[in-house]
Amino acid sequence: MSWQIPLTDIAMPEEDIEAVLDTLRSGWLTMGPRTQDFERAFADYVGAEHAVALSSGTAALHLSCIAAGLGRGDEAIVPAMTFAATPSAIRYTGAEAVLCDVRGPDDPLVDPDDVVRRLTPATKAVVAVHMFGYTAPVEELRVLCDERGLVLIEDAAQAVGATVEGSGRRTGTVDQLGCFSFFSKKQLCVGEGGMVTTDDAELAARVRSLRSHAMTSVTWDRHRGHEDSYDITGIGFNFRIDEPRAALGLSRLPRLEDDIEARRAVVRAYRARLAGVDGLELMFDDAAVSRSSHFGFPVLLQDRAARDAFRDALHRQGVQTTWYPAVHLFSDYRRRSPELSLPRTEEVADRHCLLPLSPTLSETEIAQVVDAVEGALSRPRVAT
Numbered sequence: 001m002s003w004q005i006p007l008t009d010i011a012m013p014e015e016d017i018e019a020v021l022d023t024l025r026s027g028w029l030t031m032g033p034r035t036q037d038f039e040r041a042f043a044d045y046v047g048a049e050h051a052v053a054l055s056s057g058t059a060a061l062h063l064s065c066i067a068a069g070l071g072r073g074d075e076a077i078v079p080a081m082t083f084a085a086t087p088s089a090i091r092y093t094g095a096e097a098v099l100c101d102v103r104g105p106d107d108p109l110v111d112p113d114d115v116v117r118r119l120t121p122a123t124k125a126v127v128a129v130h131m132f133g134y135t136a137p138v139e140e141l142r143v144l145c146d147e148r149g150l151v152l153i154e155d156a157a158q159a160v161g162a163t164v165e166g167s168g169r170r171t172g173t174v175d176q177l178g179c180f181s182f183f184s185k186k187q188l189c190v191g192e193g194g195m196v197t198t199d200d201a202e203l204a205a206r207v208r209s210l211r212s213h214a215m216t217s218v219t220w221d222r223h224r225g226h227e228d229s230y231d232i233t234g235i236g237f238n239f240r241i242d243e244p245r246a247a248l249g250l251s252r253l254p255r256l257e258d259d260i261e262a263r264r265a266v267v268r269a270y271r272a273r274l275a276g277v278d279g280l281e282l283m284f285d286d287a288a289v290s291r292s293s294h295f296g297f298p299v300l301l302q303d304r305a306a307r308d309a310f311r312d313a314l315h316r317q318g319v320q321t322t323w324y325p326a327v328h329l330f331s332d333y334r335r336r337s338p339e340l341s342l343p344r345t346e347e348v349a350d351r352h353c354l355l356p357l358s359p360t361l362s363e364t365e366i367a368q369v370v371d372a373v374e375g376a377l378s379r380p381r382v383a384t
Contacts, residue, residue: 004318005365007296008185009358019251020244028243031212035246039195041253046160046170048178048197050204053246054211057157057181059239060194061089061127064177067196067206068125068151070095076125076153077118079110079136080327080345086129086155087327095124099328101342105300106283108348109136112144125151130159130171131324132354133187133263133295134288138174139166145175157181158295160188161260165291172197182249187263187293188256190248193241211239262359263294266366270297270355273370279306279377283352296322296354304350311353313376319369322354 023034035053043051054060070076072094078087080099087097101114110128126145128136138154145152152175156162159171160180172178182193196207209215214236267289271282281300284292301307311321326349327333328340355369 003320005320005356005361005369007320007322007354007356009360010184010189011358011360016248016251019247023244023247026243030242031240032243034243034250035241038246038250038253041250042180042195043197045253045256046172046178046197048173049199050197050201052196052204052207052211053241053249054194054196054207055239055241056192057179057183057186057194058085058089059211059237060179060181060196061085061153061155061157062092063207063210063237063239064153064179064196065089065093065095065125066210067203068153068177070124073122074124075120075122076127077115077123078127078155079129079131080342081108081131081324081348082129082155082327083157083324084327084330085157086127087333090125090127096122098123099333099337099340099342101344102348104344105348105351106281108132108283108298108345108352109134110141111344112137112140115141115144119148123148123150125153127153127155129155130157130162132298133159133162133292134284135159135162135164135171135291138164138171142175151176154178157183157194158186159293160186161256161293163291165287171293173199176200176203182245185295187260187295188249188252190245190252193245193249209233210236212236213238259359260293263357264289264292266357266359266361267292267294267297269363269366270370273366274299274373277374277377280373294357297357298352298354300351301353302351307351307353310373310376314355314369314372317368317372317375319372320356323349323352325349 039051039053070093074095075098076090077098077100081102090097098118100118101111102108103111128138130136154172156171162171178197180195182190198204214234216231283298301310326345
């Protein structure tokens with residue numbers, strides 16, 4: 001259907017279009033100067049020493065898991081409230097993704113206490129997911145990982161530009177490896193694309209090699225006469241980003257902070273107008289709102305039946321919504337771990353719903369969504 005108010009909206013000003021057209025006119029379409037400029041600009045933005053551009057956020061997670069040394073016989077702990085790409089990236093390496101619980105419905109982020117309960121001698125890494133643009137307790141997890149000699153990987157696919165409680169650092173820079181996505185629904189969207197950030201030069205070099213078949217040089221090097229051949233040092237992948245997407249990311253990056261502030265203003269407007277609405281609970285607190293980069297605006301309904309009825313009512317009004325299933329309840333994971341129970345994750349999955357959120361959402365559209373929410377939750381009056 002054609003939504004009156006879609007879940008998100010992508011504004012593409014003329015400067016972005018021209019940046020892509022200039023790249024197409026240049027005749028160099030893959031892993032060249034724009035990719036290098038995008039990497040440098042993104043590293044500066046998040047506060048990392050190195051950034052490596054890739055074809056997707058999934059590729060960023062995959063190569064980070066390899067760079068962290070994950071392989072057969074290893075385990076990495078990851079919350080089950082995430083997109084399927086996060087545990088899949090662990091499994092690509094031959095390691096086991098050990099799913100853990102979240103803190104609760106109003107704080108649906110990885111629970112460090114449950115991480116501790118699931119540690120085994122095979123545990124090699126923890127993947128912290130910054131869900132909905134809100135930051136996981138990565139400072140606490142960093143201490144835990146440092147004490148046990150584990151690698152901490154940040155999945156910041158939904159949280160570019162968010163800041164971490166305590167340190168004030170941006171997501172993706174708290175420990176050794178940060179992973180970002182530039183998919184169309186993300187805050188910095190280019191269609192497809194991803195980035196790995198790190199302060200470790202060796203890890204950065206490892207990811208750069210793996211993204212292009214483990215080659216010792218790339219086509220751009222040879223085009224400029226810097227190399228005349230190459231060696232293959234291992235098994236790598238074709239996870240290269242192309243120049244038009246890098247150019248688009250480079251064009252959009254200077255506006256990212258303004259876009260995040262616009263998203264935050266929409267969230268605060270929602271929170272002010274929906275506070276106290278019967279049958280609806282707001283998630284997170286004001287402090288978390290100030291740190292988040294707001295990928296989505298999640299709310300809680302009473303239970304799964306109420307959530308589904310709520311979504312149906314909004315869809316009839318042309319308001320698009322979505323929600324995230326619990327990973328451990330997917331068929332593949334049920335076959336692998338049929339007895340696994342993560343009650344808090346299951347409650348979040350059953351009760352949450354994401355309302356439309358984009359930096360271009362107008363006051364009129366916000367009011368339309370709020371009216372649809374209130375209408376969906378209103379109780380019919382009983383004649384007396």
